[in-house]
Amino acid sequence: xxxxxxxxxxxxxxxxxxxxxxxxxxxxxxxxxxxxxxxxxxxxxxxxxxxxxxxxxxxxxxxxxxxxxxxxxxxxxxxxxxxxxxxxxxxxxxxxxxxxxxxxxxxxxxxxxxxxxxxxxxxxxxxxxxxxxxxxxxxxxxxxxxxxxxxxxxxxxxxxxxxxxxxxxxxxxxxxxxxxxxxxxxxxxx
Amino acid sequence: xxxxxxxxxxxxxxxxxxxxxxxxxxxxxxxxxxxxxxxxxxxxxxxxxxxxxxxxxxxxxxxxxxxxxxxxxxxxxxxxxxxxxxxxxxxxxxxxxxxxxxxxxxxxxxxxxxxxxxxxxxxxxxxxxxxxxxxxxxxxxxxxxxxxxxxxxxxxxxxxxxxxxxxxxxxxxxxxxxxxxxxxxxxxxxxxxxxxxxxxx
Numbered sequence: 001x002x003x004x005x006x007x008x009x010x011x012x013x014x015x016x017x018x019x020x021x022x023x024x025x026x027x028x029x030x031x032x033x034x035x036x037x038x039x040x041x042x043x044x045x046x047x048x049x050x051x052x053x054x055x056x057x058x059x060x061x062x063x064x065x066x067x068x069x070x071x072x073x074x075x076x077x078x079x080x081x082x083x084x085x086x087x088x089x090x091x092x093x094x095x096x097x098x099x100x101x102x103x104x105x106x107x108x109x110x111x112x113x114x115x116x117x118x119x120x121x122x123x124x125x126x127x128x129x130x131x132x133x134x135x136x137x138x139x140x141x142x143x144x145x146x147x148x149x150x151x152x153x154x155x156x157x158x159x160x161x162x163x164x165x166x167x168x169x170x171x172x173x174x175x176x177x178x179x180x181x182x183x184x185x186x187x188x189x190x
Numbered sequence: 191x192x193x194x195x196x197x198x199x200x201x202x203x204x205x206x207x208x209x210x211x212x213x214x215x216x217x218x219x220x221x222x223x224x225x226x227x228x229x230x231x232x233x234x235x236x237x238x239x240x241x242x243x244x245x246x247x248x249x250x251x252x253x254x255x256x257x258x259x260x261x262x263x264x265x266x267x268x269x270x271x272x273x274x275x276x277x278x279x280x281x282x283x284x285x286x287x288x289x290x291x292x293x294x295x296x297x298x299x300x301x302x303x304x305x306x307x308x309x310x311x312x313x314x315x316x317x318x319x320x321x322x323x324x325x326x327x328x329x330x331x332x333x334x335x336x337x338x339x340x341x342x343x344x345x346x347x348x349x350x351x352x353x354x355x356x357x358x359x360x361x362x363x364x365x366x367x368x369x370x371x372x373x374x375x376x377x378x379x380x381x382x383x384x385x386x387x388x389x390x391x
Contacts, residue, residue, distance in 0.1 A: 086379060090382070166360035184276035
């Protein structure tokens with residue numbers, strides 16, 4: 001069973017670490033007023049790298065989701081399997097869009113890993129529980145990213161994906177027999 | 191659930207310019223176009239969001255008391271009124287923290303009617319006769335609610351407000367899916383039709 005990849009916490013921790021690195025670079029830059037433009041551009045790289053890493057972190061979550069749906073759909077009972085196929089297509093679209101954002105930020109999109117550790121779900125319910133964790137991890141990741149990415153239009157693109165994943169998790173929860181929308185504020189933890 | 195806000199606004203301005211035909215009219219419209227492109231403050235973006243959330247509260251209350259809903263549908267929708275009340279309270283509190291006086295009470299019917307017209311929703315909140323009409327109204331309004339927070343995200347300046355807008359927008363998207371799902375049982379493609387949610391303007 002994947003733990004690091006699905007809980008959301010490790011990616012948040014990584015982002016905090018990167019944000020701290022960027023902040024340190026900013027402090028160093030502020031203390032070097034006489035630097036050349038070239039030096040300043042060089043020293044501003046950590047912020048750009050942070051965006052690329054943050055976006056590639058989101059792309060990783062999309063790859064995990066694609067793997068989970070691909071592996072899990074055959075085990076899902078009907079009609080939930082139809083929803084699973086639909087959501088798999090959505091995740092593929094999300095991955096394409098996030099990869100585009102990585103390129104726009106000057107980075108190289110990460111490729112899917114050959115395999116992901118997804119545990120050994122054997123029943124439709126176990127697959128749904130896996131998908132619930134996967135979708136929640138994505139929601140937590142996107143909520144974190146929205147607060148860090150710039151400019152506003154990038155926040156909007158990420159929010160458009162977040163809202164769709166929130167729809168997915170509502171359907172998954174309903175299929176599990178849980179309240180579909182347990183909170184007025186989506187947080188990736190419900 | 192897809193937005194066409196930029197082109198719609200430009201088309202409206204262009205159409206109105208063609209009809210105005212006077213120097214005075216052109217001057218007014220030029221000011222309006224400039225205002226459209228002016229930076230939006232956090233207070234302005236949140237005020238628009240609050241107006242929509244207050245409309246949502248009124249709409250859910252009217253729908254839930256209309257007598258048009260089957261009991262199981264009414265039970266399913268009731269929690270969403272609570273969510274909308276929480277959204278309105280949170281946005282009003284954010285405005286209050288900026289020193290902007292704001293109420294989270296539901297809109298009055300006149301203001302609600304004006305806002306429905308503005309968003310091209312041809313339904314009266316005092317004339318909800320069928321379950322289908324009532325749920326169609328909620329779906330349309332959930333799209334508007336998604337859209338107002340989506341738009342706000344472009345300009346909101348603090349991480350706290352950005353997170354709040356994203357959380358509420360995602361919840362409205364879940365409502366959209368749930369209400370659409372109730373209207374079209376088992377048809378997931380109608381409950382989650384697009385991979386990207388932007389709402390309507």
